[in-house]
Amino acid sequence: MSDIIKIKRGFDIKISGKAIEKVSSPLVTSYALKPTDHIGITPKLMVKEGDRVKAGTPVFYSKQNEKILFTSPVSGTIESINRGEKRAIEEIVISADSVQEYEDFGTESLASMQREEVIEKLLKSGLWTLIRQRPYSTIPNPELQPKCIIISGFDSSPLAANYNFILKGKGAQIQLGVDVLKKLSSGKIHLNIRANETNADELLKLEGVQINRFEGPHPVGNVSVQISKLDPINKGDMVWYIDVQDLAIIGNLFVSGKVEKDRMVALVGPEVKNTQYFNIKIGACISSLVMDNVSKDNNLRYISGNVLTGKRIKENGYVGAYDNLVSVIKEGDYYQFLGWIAPGFKKFSLSRTFPTGFLNLLPSKFRKPIKIDTNMHGGKRALVLTGEYEKVLPLDIYPMQLIKACIIEDIDLMEQLGIYEVDAEDFALCEVIDVSKTDIQQIIRNGLELIRKEMGE
Amino acid sequence: MKFVRDFLDKIKPNFEKGGKFPWLHSTFDAFETFAFVPKTTTSSGAHFRDAIDMKRTMTMVILALIPALLFGTYNIGYQHFHSLNPELAFFDGFWDNLLYGIIKILPIVVVSYVVGLSIEFGFAQWRKHEVNEGFLVTGMLIPLVMPPDVPLWQVALATAFAVVIGKEVFGGTGMNFLNPALLARAFLFFAFPSSMSGDNVWIAQKADAFSGATPLAEMMMGAELPSTSFWDMFLGIMPGSIGETSAVAILLGAAFLLITGVGSWRIMLSVFIGGAIMGLTFNLFGSNPYTQIPFYYHYVMGGFMFGAVFMATDPVTAAQTNKGKWIYGILIGVMAVLIRVVNPAYPEGMMLAILLLNVFAPLIDYYIVDANIRKRVKRWKIKGGQNV
Numbered sequence: 001m002s003d004i005i006k007i008k009r010g011f012d013i014k015i016s017g018k019a020i021e022k023v024s025s026p027l028v029t030s031y032a033l034k035p036t037d038h039i040g041i042t043p044k045l046m047v048k049e050g051d052r053v054k055a056g057t058p059v060f061y062s063k064q065n066e067k068i069l070f071t072s073p074v075s076g077t078i079e080s081i082n083r084g085e086k087r088a089i090e091e092i093v094i095s096a097d098s099v100q101e102y103e104d105f106g107t108e109s110l111a112s113m114q115r116e117e118v119i120e121k122l123l124k125s126g127l128w129t130l131i132r133q134r135p136y137s138t139i140p141n142p143e144l145q146p147k148c149i150i151i152s153g154f155d156s157s158p159l160a161a162n163y164n165f166i167l168k169g170k171g172a173q174i175q176l177g178v179d180v181l182k183k184l185s186s187g188k189i190h191l192n193i194r195a196n197e198t199n200a201d202e203l204l205k206l207e208g209v210q211i212n213r214f215e216g217p218h219p220v221g222n223v224s225v226q227i228s229k230l231d232p233i234n235k236g237d238m239v240w241y242i243d244v245q246d247l248a249i250i251g252n253l254f255v256s257g258k259v260e261k262d263r264m265v266a267l268v269g270p271e272v273k274n275t276q277y278f279n280i281k282i283g284a285c286i287s288s289l290v291m292d293n294v295s296k297d298n299n300l301r302y303i304s305g306n307v308l309t310g311k312r313i314k315e316n317g318y319v320g321a322y323d324n325l326v327s328v329i330k331e332g333d334y335y336q337f338l339g340w341i342a343p344g345f346k347k348f349s350l351s352r353t354f355p356t357g358f359l360n361l362l363p364s365k366f367r368k369p370i371k372i373d374t375n376m377h378g379g380k381r382a383l384v385l386t387g388e389y390e391k392v393l394p395l396d397i398y399p400m401q402l403i404k405a406c407i408i409e410d411i412d413l414m415e416q417l418g419i420y421e422v423d424a425e426d427f428a429l430c431e432v433i434d435v436s437k438t439d440i441q442q443i444i445r446n447g448l449e450l451i452r453k454e455m456g457e
Numbered sequence: 458m459k460f461v462r463d464f465l466d467k468i469k470p471n472f473e474k475g476g477k478f479p480w481l482h483s484t485f486d487a488f489e490t491f492a493f494v495p496k497t498t499t500s501s502g503a504h505f506r507d508a509i510d511m512k513r514t515m516t517m518v519i520l521a522l523i524p525a526l527l528f529g530t531y532n533i534g535y536q537h538f539h540s541l542n543p544e545l546a547f548f549d550g551f552w553d554n555l556l557y558g559i560i561k562i563l564p565i566v567v568v569s570y571v572v573g574l575s576i577e578f579g580f581a582q583w584r585k586h587e588v589n590e591g592f593l594v595t596g597m598l599i600p601l602v603m604p605p606d607v608p609l610w611q612v613a614l615a616t617a618f619a620v621v622i623g624k625e626v627f628g629g630t631g632m633n634f635l636n637p638a639l640l641a642r643a644f645l646f647f648a649f650p651s652s653m654s655g656d657n658v659w660i661a662q663k664a665d666a667f668s669g670a671t672p673l674a675e676m677m678m679g680a681e682l683p684s685t686s687f688w689d690m691f692l693g694i695m696p697g698s699i700g701e702t703s704a705v706a707i708l709l710g711a712a713f714l715l716i717t718g719v720g721s722w723r724i725m726l727s728v729f730i731g732g733a734i735m736g737l738t739f740n741l742f743g744s745n746p747y748t749q750i751p752f753y754y755h756y757v758m759g760g761f762m763f764g765a766v767f768m769a770t771d772p773v774t775a776a777q778t779n780k781g782k783w784i785y786g787i788l789i790g791v792m793a794v795l796i797r798v799v800n801p802a803y804p805e806g807m808m809l810a811i812l813l814l815n816v817f818a819p820l821i822d823y824y825i826v827d828a829n830i831r832k833r834v835k836r837w838k839i840k841g842g843q844n845v
Contacts, residue, residue, distance in 0.1 A: 234837040307504045329505065332498050337458040339494030340512035347508035352718045353517050354508055374498040378510020379490055379587050382631030385514065386777040387721060398826050400777055416830040424502075433507045435514050441502035 004195040005229045007216030009394040011350060011360070011429060015158045015307065016369035017328075019266035021165050022276040030285040030318075031074050032091040033059050037311075037321035038129065040064065040138045040452060043089050051078045056103035056125055056259030059092055068139055071126025073261040073281040075101040091318065094283075102258040110179055110254050118183045122250065125259050129321070130246040134223060134239045135420040136452045148187040148231055150241040151178070153203050154194045154214075156221030157306040159268040161324050163203075163244065166264040166277065170248040171202040173255070177247030178208050180254060185240070192226045203244065217364070219394065224426045228395050233421050245324060265319055269307070269328040270371040271295045280319070286326050287316040294328050301374055303327040308428035309441070332375025340378065348372055350392075350433050381436040392429035397422060399430055403440055406447030411454060414447050424448070458492075465489050483581040487588040515590040517719045521710035522597050522767065528706040529699040530558035533605045536660045536696050540667035547694055561661050562699060565600040568609050572616045573599070580625045589630035591773075592620065598638035598767060601700025602760065602808075605661040607645070607652055614648075615641040635815050636774045639764075639808055646808070654804070659696035671696050672758045673797065673804040681746045683758065690757040701763040704756065711766040720770045723782040728765035731790020732756060739798055747798050755794050764793070764807040769814075776818040778825040785821055789814045 035043035042063035047053060053076060058069040076096040084090040105125050110118070119142045122128040133140035140146065154163050167174070181189055188210055193203050195213035204211065212230060214220050223241045227233055242250075245263055252260055261282040268275050273293050280289075286302065294300060303310035304320040307327050311320055319326060336342070344354045348370050351357045359367060389399035397418045405413040424441040431440040471477045472485035489495075490512070499506060534554030539545045573596045581588040599616055619641035624633040646653045656669045663669045672683030672690060685695045693703020701707075714720030736752025743749060755761055769775060769789050776785035789810045796806025803809060 232836060234833075236837075301504060303504055309502075310504065312504070327504075332505075333496040335462060335493035335496050337461070337493055339508075340510055341516055344508055348505070349508040351507060351509040351514075352716060353513055356508075357718075372505040374504055375494075375506070376497040376499060377494060377506050377508045378512065379486075379495060379497070381511040381587070381589055382629065384511065384589075384591065384631050384773055386772045386775070387723075387779055387782070390779060396829065396832075398778060398829060401822075401826055416833065417826070418829075418833055428503050431503045432505065433509070435507075435509055435511055437506065437510065439501045 004213045004215050005226075007214065007220040007225060007229075007394045009391060010217035010219055011392050012156070012217045012364040013158045013348075013429075013432070014364055014367045014369045015270060016371055017269040017272050017275050018159055018369070019161065019268050019275045019277055021162065023264065023279055024276065025279040026288045028280055028284040028288055029096050030079070030093060030287075030316075031072075031076070031096060031281065031283040032093045032285070032318040033070055033072070033283055034091055034318060034320065035060065035070070035089050038062075038070075038139060039136060040449075041068075043070070045081070045089070045092070047078050047092070049078050049081060052076075053078060053094060054101045054103045055261075056105065058124075058126060059094075060089075062139070065141060067123050067142065068128060069123060069126050070129055071103075071259055073259070073283050102260075105253060105257045105259070107255065107257040110176065110183070113183065115183050118180060121253070122180075125253055127246075127250050127253055127259065130249065131240050131242050132322075134227065134233055134241065134423065136448055137423050138452070140238065140240055144238060146185050146187055146238045146240040148239055149181050149185050149189045150223055150226060150230075150239060151181075151189065151191045151209065151244050151247060152221065152223055152226070152241060153191050153244045154221050155306075155324075156194075156218040157308055158218070159266070159325065159327060160221070160306060161264070161266040161277070166245060166266075166324070167202045167248075169202075170245075171205060173248040173251035174202065174244060175206055176251030176254055177249075178206055178251075180250050181242070181247070182208055188231075190226070190230055191244070194220075216394070219392075219426055219429065222423070222426055224422050225394055228421055235415060235420055237420070243322065243324070263319075263324055265289075265324050265326060267293070267326050267328070269303075271297065271300050271328040271330055282319065282321060284319050285316060286313070286319060289326065290315060290328065295330075297330060299331040299333070301329050301331050303329070307372065308432065309425045330371070330373040332373030334375065336375075336377075347377070351435075376437055378435075378437050380438065383436050383438060385435050388433060388435070389427075389430040392433060393426065395421065395426065399427065402447075403427075403438075403443055406443045406450075409447070409450055411451055414451060419444075419447055419451065461492055465492065480582060483586060483588055484578050487578065487581075490587075511590045514719055515593050517717050518594045518714065518767070519597055521713040521720070522594075522601065522700070524706035524709040525601060525700040525703060525763065525767075526562075526597070528693055528703040529601060529701075530562050531555050532558070532693060532702055533561045533661050533699060534558035535694070536605075537662055540660050540664045540669060543667065557661075561605050562600060564609055565603060565607065565612055565699075566597070568612045569599040569616050570596040572613045573620050576617060576620045576625070580629060584629070586629070591630040592637075595619070595637045599641045601767075602638060602642045602698050602763070603645075604653060604658040604697075605699055606658050611645055611649055611652060615644045618644045631773055634774055634819065635812060636768055636771050639768055639812055639815075642808055643812060659698075669696055671804070676747045676750070676758070676797075677801065677804045679746060682750060683754070687754065687757065690754075698760060698763075701760040704762045707762045707766050714766070714770070720766065721772070721775070721782055723779060724770045724775055724786040725765055727783045727786025728769050728790040728793075729756065731787035731792075732761060732765075732794050733790070734787065735791040735794035739794070743798070752794075755797065759797070759805045760807040761793060764811050765790070768807075768811050774815040774818065776821045776825075778822050781818070781821040781825045784825075785814050785818055788817070 043060040053072040062068040074096040076094045079093045079095045082091040191209040192212045195215040304313045305323040349357045402417040424445040427440045472482045534557035573592045577592045619637040623637040623640040660669045691704045733752045739748035776782045792810035793806040
């Protein structure tokens, strides 16, 4: 058993509405693929409205790499293709059949397959898109080899799904998924788990991986933080990463020959009446999950993903390609009279200028879960305060300097300051506590995208 | 407060695009957001935000300044009446002292705010920015570092200079590299030395017969120790700049800044360490009486304490990296004591020490960040990368 890797800086924001450990399998009839879930992908459609698809039928491919296919999670009919600004494709909506049909990808034994054959199978089935790479968080180019692969075996973000719970019974499939990864890369395969989880049996039994145990507050579950402790990314390096739940989907493909994009998704947040887990497929519509299950207030925000990094969706929107969480919080479009000087006994703040800030000095288990809403609590200002971001960023990075380098689009400086080691999500907590109300994640994302385009990747 | 909200909502369209006064938008926004924290919601990134904002942060600094302001107000009156009647005890004629102090300080505060805020609003309007709250603090700091008898037109001139040349020409709040309040003081110090130095300016309308020398001036003249006792200096019962005399009042403010986390403990602590290092070094090697005073006398004389707590900690002009803050702070302490003791032209070294280190702060940060960059490049080279 390896040593525990401890992270000190960061913070666990304890929000009310954690999912209780109960599962149901609702009937979902509408699914969607959202090209915007994938960074750097320009979709080229392979279907049109009214076409029939099976589970695993390609729906669109990437203009950047024609081999990367995106496949339907279910069999059914292409109901609509929703476009946004400049006619960019936002959603390809599929209405599901009551009896599912599957494309057959064969059940050839993994042991006898070559790397190229494995990749071919993953690409064709669309499951290649479950793997992502650092830097940039894009879907990797199958022709390249990563220096290592990270399997993230826990999530430390607010209200995150409990991985011990969602992985129950999936051990065999995950092991097969690991075996697939071993075919892809000769590098090390890291499985990162939380140190204090006692019943992560499914994961502890896995073979062929190096198990790393992490301890500390969020963002300890972020891939960047973990890589920085295991094998820091240098310029030109590439690391692949995948969520352990998605590994089971890949494993299943090699057993059954079918694409079954099953994912256990937690419905969480202060505005949810009965929080719980749902057995659904990637891209499922959330309307049957949230209907009659959220507070009466009409003014709610639905988020696919967690409240720090997730994407805003409609109440009849769809679960994102990489998300296993749907969070519901109140919109905060209200004025606060003299709110900047009022004591604010109920407001969330890490700063000790609010009484509640002192409560946050307690360890997270002694803190009461809080309610949050989407109010900005102030106007945008110049970047003035220093030394604040460092408190919640457990990376050997100078955040203020990197943010400014991204703002001025100085690529050399961004590289020197370690842009390859980070992703926008690592700055989510910095963004939350920022006094200047700067949208830091967007700034970092823009910086990364600028470099990616410059490098022609 | 609904009627205020209703009124604001009613007049708001006038200040928006297509309204009657679109050129007053920043001004309206400043007043509207003063009354109400806006209802803006998150549109990108994290879906919720910390309740703290710039207004609250800056308000905390102003609250921290209140003890120094109150003590300074009273002390103006006391020093004035004390010069007329050297037998006067500190609490004798309490209300007279206070009233006299208020009459003296209020116009200075008003002039500083009116001049500074007008310029800030003007620039915000011109740049189509929101008005930044930074000047709310600067506008309070400027009166506190002035001598009580400073002519009001000089305050106005210095404030305008500090805001325009010190801040706005570099792009406004967050972009300046010199502490605006200290710049105002430095401007007067060099432009109008007669109102900013000598024995006659530190007590309002001083009686001619009374000496009025500050402890710093006494030391400069070769005294063994200041005529004011250490504890009187600690309490602040001595002539000097309005808000700078009382270490107790300033330490109350410091405690508030540290508890709320608004002020940098690294900078405050390191300035004191720097002062101690230089003070002790002089004790070892110095020859004249000034070099032999205990180092903690430096803390309570002149503007050392005020500078350490309120001036050096300005996040914009200080070093921005945590390691850099230590170097920055220690050097301020060292330089302040060095200038005081060694340079006969400037009795008070704190102002110049902080301004000097303001100038060097980006350089300090450069080397701290460069070490991080080098580490990264080295790691990359070990792995076989080429030269950057």
